[in-house]
Amino acid sequence: MSQPAMTFAKDASDALPLSVVGPEGLDGWAADASPVARAWVEASSFKASAGQTLVVPGADGRPEQALVGLGPEDRRAQHRFSVAAARDALPAGAWRIATSLPPEERDEAALGWLLEGYRFDRYATASAPQAMLVAPEGCDAPRLEAIASGEALTRDLINTPARDMGPADLAAAAIDLAAELGAEAKVVEGAELAGGFPLIQAVGQAAASDRAPRLIDMNWGDSGPRVTLVGKGVCFDTGGLNLKPGSSMGLMKKDMGGAATVLGLARMIMATGVKLRLRVLVPAVENAVAGSAFRPGDILPSRKGLTVEVNNTDAEGRLVLADALALASEVESDMIVSMATLTGAARVAVGPDLAPFYTGDDGFAGTLVAAGEKVRDPLWRMPFWAPYEPMIEPGIADLDNAPKGGFAGSITAALFLRRFVTKPETYTHFDIYGWNPSAAPARPKGGVGQGARALFDALSDLA
Numbered sequence: 051m052s053q054p055a056m057t058f059a060k061d062a063s064d065a066l067p068l069s070v071v072g073p074e075g076l077d078g079w080a081a082d083a084s085p086v087a088r089a090w091v092e093a094s095s096f097k098a099s100a101g102q103t104l105v106v107p108g109a110d111g112r113p114e115q116a117l118v119g120l121g122p123e124d125r126r127a128q129h130r131f132s133v134a135a136a137r138d139a140l141p142a143g144a145w146r147i148a149t150s151l152p153p154e155e156r157d158e159a160a161l162g163w164l165l166e167g168y169r170f171d172r173y174a175t176a177s178a179p180q181a182m183l184v185a186p187e188g189c190d191a192p193r194l195e196a197i198a199s200g201e202a203l204t205r206d207l208i209n210t211p212a213r214d215m216g217p218a219d220l221a222a223a224a225i226d227l228a229a230e231l232g233a234e235a236k237v238v239e240g241a242e243l244a245g246g247f248p249l250i251q252a253v254g255q256a257a258a259s260d261r262a263p264r265l266i267d268m269n270w271g272d273s274g275p276r277v278t279l280v281g282k283g284v285c286f287d288t289g290g291l292n293l294k295p296g297s298s299m300g301l302m303k304k305d306m307g308g309a310a311t312v313l314g315l316a317r318m319i320m321a322t323g324v325k326l327r328l329r330v331l332v333p334a335v336e337n338a339v340a341g342s343a344f345r346p347g348d349i350l351p352s353r354k355g356l357t358v359e360v361n362n363t364d365a366e367g368r369l370v371l372a373d374a375l376a377l378a379s380e381v382e383s384d385m386i387v388s389m390a391t392l393t394g395a396a397r398v399a400v401g402p403d404l405a406p407f408y409t410g411d412d413g414f415a416g417t418l419v420a421a422g423e424k425v426r427d428p429l430w431r432m433p434f435w436a437p438y439e440p441m442i443e444p445g446i447a448d449l450d451n452a453p454k455g456g457f458a459g460s461i462t463a464a465l466f467l468r469r470f471v472t473k474p475e476t477y478t479h480f481d482i483y484g485w486n487p488s489a490a491p492a493r494p495k496g497g498v499g500q501g502a503r504a505l506f507d508a509l510s511d512l513a
Contacts, residue, residue, distance in 0.1 A: 055167030056198040058160075058191050059144040059182035066113060067148035068140070068183075070133055070159065072120040073098045079117070091117065100126070101135030101491055113141055115148070130426045131162030131492035138166065142180030156186050157194065158426050164198035165492035170209045196321040197506065201499050203227070204307075204314030208484055208497025212286035212303045216261040217254070217334035220283050220306060224266045224313060224332060231320040233270035233328075239263070247333070247373040248351045249358065253366045254335030256290070256343035265374065266309075266332040268316065274325035274513050275384040279316065280374045282367045282390035283309035283334035290337050290363030291345055304497060305367070307484025308390035309334065315502040324506075325513040331378055333370035337363070349447045353377060354470050359444045362452035367392050368463050369451060372470045379472035385414075385512070386471060389480040389501060395459030396481040399432075405500040406432045408464040409478040417511065418478075422504035429504055432481075434468060435461050442466050 059065065071079050076098055080088045087106050096104045100121030108114030118136035121129055133147075147159060163183045169176035185191035207215060207223060221237045228235035239262060244251045247265055254263025266283070284305040288294060294302070309332040316330050344350065348360045350369070354376040358369065367390050378386050396406050405422075407429055409415050415431050422429040441462050444450035449469060453462050464479050471477040482500040489495045 055169070055178035056164045056202055057195050058164070058185040061144060062146060062184040065144035065146040065184045067115045068136065068145045069115065069117045070120060070147060070149040070151060071098050071117055072126075073122055087115070100129040100132040103136040103139035105140065113143075116140055116145070130490070131158065131165065133159035134162030134166040134491040137163055137179045137181050137183075140179075140181035144182050144184055146184040147186050151186075153188065154424055157189050160186050160189050160191075161194050161197060161425075162492040164194060165201060168202050168205060168494065170206065170494075170496060172206070172210065193322055196318050197503060199321065200314040200316075200318035200502065200506075203317050204310045204499040204502065205497045207310035207313065208304050208307050210303070212336070215303065215306070216285050216336060217257075217264050217283070218260065220285055220309060220332065220334045221264055221266050224268055224330070227313060227317060228268050228270070231270070231317065233268050233316075233320060235266065235268040238265040238267065247353055247377075249353070249369040249373045250333045250335060252344045252348075252350050253284075253290075253337055253370050256338040256340035257336040258338070261285075261336045261338075263333070263335040265377075266330070266334055268330040270316070270320050270328045271326050274327055276327040276329070276382065277509060277512075278329040278331065278378040278381075278383050278386045279312040280331045280371060280378055280386065280388040281309035281312035282306065282371055282388075282392065283332040284367055284370065285334060285336050287337045287364070287366065288339050290339060290366060291343050292362050292364045293339065294364060301485060304484050305391050306334070307482060307497065308388070308392075308480075310497065311389045311482065311484065311499045311502050312387075314499050315505055318502065318506045319509065322510075324510050326509065329378070329381075329383075331374045333374045335366075335370055337366045352470070356449055356469060357447040358449045358451050359447035360451055361444070361454070365452040365463075368466050371467055375467060375470040379470070383476060385476050385478065387478045387480070387505065388467060389482055391484045392481045393460045393463050395463075397483055399460060400430050402483045402485065402487050404428050404430045405480055405482045406430050406460060407478060407480045407501065408432050408434050410434055410475050411478070414478065414508070417508045418504055421507035421511075422501075425503040425507050427501065427503040429501060432461060432464070434464060434474075438462055439465055442469075
């Protein structure tokens with residue numbers, strides 16, 4: 051889906067100034083403003099609260115400039131992309147940021163502006179804002195546009211209902227992305243999938259024939275560190291025979307959010323030419339209910355040879371990821387990263403806005419957290435807590451996909467996945483939500499990428 055509003059204005063000749071101020075900066079702005087502009091701001095009760103926008107007219111009544119608030123300095127940590135709120139409030143035309151901002155704040159303002167232009171318009175008309183921004187001086191405009199484009203892809207994929215985003219549709223999106231940016235992509239399905247990826251086959255085998263399970267395998271780049279991204283592609287999750295209640299099933303079109311996020315991240319990497327040897331693996335399935343569905347109590351083989359006792363068919367995401375991680379580990383990699391909308395336990399722990407991640411590499415963990423803070427993509431490190439390993443060992447099989455007791459659900463899922471990686475020290479796992487439950491500047495309600503911008507920044511440094 052095209053997102054033309056997610057690019058910068060090309061012509062800066064008639065761009066109007068947009069001042070970015072907090073309450074503490076209003077007096078400084080007023081000292082340089084004309085008497086008419088000062089009077090207008092005072093009469094409008096502009097307080098520079100976060101996202102508050104005011105258009106200031108000139109003598110002819112036409113817009114001459116505008117202001118947007120950052121909010122009080124001691125409360126700015128509560129807000130992200132405040133400047134983006136101005137985009138919907140400003141009239142059509144080109145605008146330029148007239149305030150000197152530190153590089154990270156400048157880039158946040160510019161990226162937020164682009165992201166505010168996103169609209170999901172596949173099924174209904176959704177007018178994009180007409181105010182455009184000239185790329186601020188000093189920012190890497192092509193890079194920011196590539197980030198916005200990758201995020202738009204992620205949001206589009208998640209927002210599309212399962213009727214139109216089944217395993218075949220997800221595979222088609224990956225193939226289109228590969229063709230556009232010079233990657234190679236193949237899809238493993240049918241007998242080849244059943245013979246080599248038994249867990250992916252088991253989870254998806256109850257779906258209709260036109261929604262059969264498959265594994266997407268995309269490769270790009272011929273130099274630099276070898277990085278493999280693995281994304282959970284459960285295009286719809288009924289819970290299987292452990293059927294979800296309707297209230298929980300309603301958002302399950304987003305259960306391929308991990309796949310959508312790694313594809314969006316891959317777009318960022320490929321579009322900017324980061325020197326990586328990139329591989330993207332997406333097990334794409336629908337966890338359906340039929341006579342052929344896998345059952346609670348089944349013991350399933352895996353690609354790695356480990357057996358898994360199924361104690362809950364609604365813990366299917368870790369099963370499909372396990373086979374993909376085993377495949378990823380068959381080739382020497384510098385880093386393997388999985389991203390998945392995996393557990394409700396993660397949401398209980400950190401809510402919808404934070405993306406918890408697991409890694410055994412303290413140095414990379416620090417790099418990721420710093421990157422998340424830099425690009426306003428918040429992360430929280432969680433532990434691979436080894437004392438919980440016995441919780442995923444049922445006794446009659448090598449592993450248990452859903453340990454009883456209800457404790458540490460996100461941690462035990464991460465430990466389960468780590469068993470399928472040959473070199474655990476190279477492995478990082480993200481347990482994301484992939485959904486913004488309420489609208490905020492640059493983040494409309496609906497599908498959203500989490501962790502991708504932080505990873506992109508960190509991987510760029512790695513390359």
